[in-house]
Amino acid sequence: MLELLNIGKSFSSQTALKGINLSIGEGEFFSLLGPSGCGKTTLLRIIAGLESATGGQILLDGQRVDQLPAQKRPFNMVFQRYALFPHMSVGENIAYGLRLRGLSKDAIEAKVAEVLALVDMGEFRDRKPDTLSGGQSQRVAVARALVNEPRVLLLDEPLSALDHKMREHMQKELRALQQKLGLTFICVTHDQEEALALSDRIGIMSRGVLEQVSSPREIYESPETIFAAQFVESTSMLRGELVEVSEDLATIRLGDGSLIKGKINVPSDQIRLGMSIEAYVRKAMVFGERAK
Amino acid sequence: MKLRDFFLLPAALWFTVFILLPLLIVVIVSFATRGTYGGIEWSWTLQNYSRAFSPTYLGIFLESFQLALVTTVVCLVLGVLISWAMATASPKLRQVYLMAIVLPFLTNLVIRIYAIRMFVGAEGPLQAGLELLGIPFDPYALTQNKVLVLYGMVTTYLPFMVLPLYGAFEKFDFSLVEAAQDLGAGLWKILFSVILPNLKTALWAGALLVFIPSLGEYVIPDLLGGAKNMLYGNLITEQFLKSRDWPFGAALSVLMMVLLLAMAALFRLREARHDK
Structure with missing residues (x-):
């Protein structure tokens, strides 16, 4: 449904994004995961139209949207610090986009009430944003975006301003909401747990490059790059000697003579028995908890 | 007496002796009568106020009020644009803008006004330039x-x-502008529905800071407007001098003080209600 073709962005001296190609399906919860400064937020802002790419195209259902200003794109964004208008009540905040579209007063009222009910904030309609807690502000920000019925909801680190407990709760809520509406969500996060818990697919980014795009399970179980492996969960690196390869399973002898087996990620024409090789080991795999 | 109060004493004393007392004298004198030769006769009357x-003096007041109002509005418009540009500029450029705004402050008002007079005056660059371009002008109307x-x-x-305004813009959360853009608002809509409402306090403060002194201003109209426009400030000076x-x-x-104090009080009241 949404396609990014060769999106690039360079600031005056450095390249922030390098040839990003990505295709996101209808109703998908897609997360862009990466450390700060990897370009994930820039990419999201390019999709929203708040920043312009220096190259590439964005297609929505086959139609180019990258030349439209942010105002005209059928996407809405939930900002990292929510960016609720402090001088307006919750209801006015949510009605803002609808008013701009010239809806009738009754229609606005009805839609605001509906979306407030959806995020379970009905009784906060007349409150000012500065009287809300983080989680409540988050819900209002989501409601303000959703009420415009965007084709894609963009979320910029939506849960990072919340404390740990609230974050887990909101994760569930966000996922439930997305599934209920069947809407496409693109979420930027640096929190791997969050990405793994929420997403249908995850795109791992590093230094302006999409390293791997796959389901949380694949990301976790078969990372394609060392960066992907290390970023998703902390890993230990063991160096040893390659002693045996059968299909994609390699046996490595470590310094003390102990042998380990694992999937090998080296192109077959580069594999030599006896070569020095690095093995990455996840704690969770070695010291796994007993299955319940 | 607490130590803090003790430290406040000099300021309080200064304020009483050099501001409150003289003001009190002004209020008392305003109820006195002018002597035949310009002195003060201590016979009480309300005649000065009536x-x-x-109509003559009311007219002068309205003229001053109008000038102060127009000045304030022009300053508001320019101020919003300038401070907006300043707050969004790069830190280096910001310093330059700030200097450009503050620098004229370091020059005496009269010198600055005379500089303007020189610029438009008989030998000044404006007239010379117009002459060079062959554009006819009336030198008296121009100066x-x-x-x-x-x-x-x-x-x-x-x-x-x-x-x-610059102070307020610096603290302003520009992601609000992006949020408004994202929700479909154009530039003007963003300015009036998002930016200005959030700068309300600074706008009022700036408007008061401009309006109050411009209402009493008499040097600038005198030097740049000639004797043609009598303003409230000139009127007051003339009573005391000429x-x-x-x-x-x-x-x-x-009367002027009461009006300005009332305006300031109104502003405070609005603030207080806003804070609630």
Whole structure:
């Protein structure tokens, strides 16, 4: 449904994004995961139209949207610090986009009430944003975006301003909401747990490059790059000697003579028995908890 | 007495002796009568005040009010644009802008006003330039007019508007602008529905800081407007200097102060209600 073709962005001296190609399906919860400064937020802002790419195209259902200003794109964004208008009540905040579209007063009222009910904030309609807690502000920000019925909801680190407990709760809520509406969500996060818990697919980014795009399970179980492996969960690196390869399973002898087996990620024409090789080991795999 | 109160004492003393007492004298004098030769006769009357409300003086007041209002509005518009540009500029450029705003402050007002006069004056670059281009002009209309007065007023009071607005813009969360854009708002809509409402306090503060002194301003209109436009400030000075009618001058001053204090009080009231 949404396609990014060769999106690039360079600031005056450095390249922030390098040839990003990505295709996101209808109703998908897609997360862009990466450390700060990897370009994930820039990419999201390019999709929203708040920043312009220096190259590439964005297609929505086959139609180019990258030349439209942010105002005209059928996407809405939930900002990292929510960016609720402090001088307006919750209801006015949510009605803002609808008013701009010239809806009738009754229609606005009805839609605001509906979306407030959806995020379970009905009784906060007349409150000012500065009287809300983080989680409540988050819900209002989501409601303000959703009420415009965007084709894609963009979320910029939506849960990072919340404390740990609230974050887990909101994760569930966000996922439930997305599934209920069947809407496409693109979420930027640096929190791997969050990405793994929420997403249908995850795109791992590093230094302006999409390293791997796959389901949380694949990301976790078969990372394609060392960066992907290390970023998703902390890993230990063991160096040893390659002693045996059968299909994609390699046996490595470590310094003390102990042998380990694992999937090998080296192109077959580069594999030599006896070569020095690095093995990455996840704690969770070695010291796994007993299955319940 | 607490130590803090003790430290406040000099300021309080200074304030009482050099501001409150003189003001009290002004108020007392405003109820006195002008002596035949310009002195003060201590016979109480309200006549000074009733005279202040006569059509002639009311007209002068309205003229001053209008000038102050126009000055404030022009400063508001320019101030918002300038401080917006300043707040979004790169840190280096920001320093340059800030200097450009503050620098004229370091020059004496009279010198600045005379500089403007020189610029538009008989030998000045403006007239020379117009002559060179062959554009006909009236040298008298050019050197002293209302536009020039307004220009002088705006350049003088603009910093009072820009500085509080710049402070507010610096703290302004520009992601609100992006949020508005994202929700479909155009530039004007963003300005009026998102930016200005969030700068309300600074806008009011700036407007007051510009309006209050411009209402009493008399040097700039005198030097740039010629003797043609009598303003409230000039009127008051004349009572004390040329006409030697101190009681009437005092009455005019008291009226102006009451008006300005009322405006400031209104502002405070609005603030207090807003904070609630």
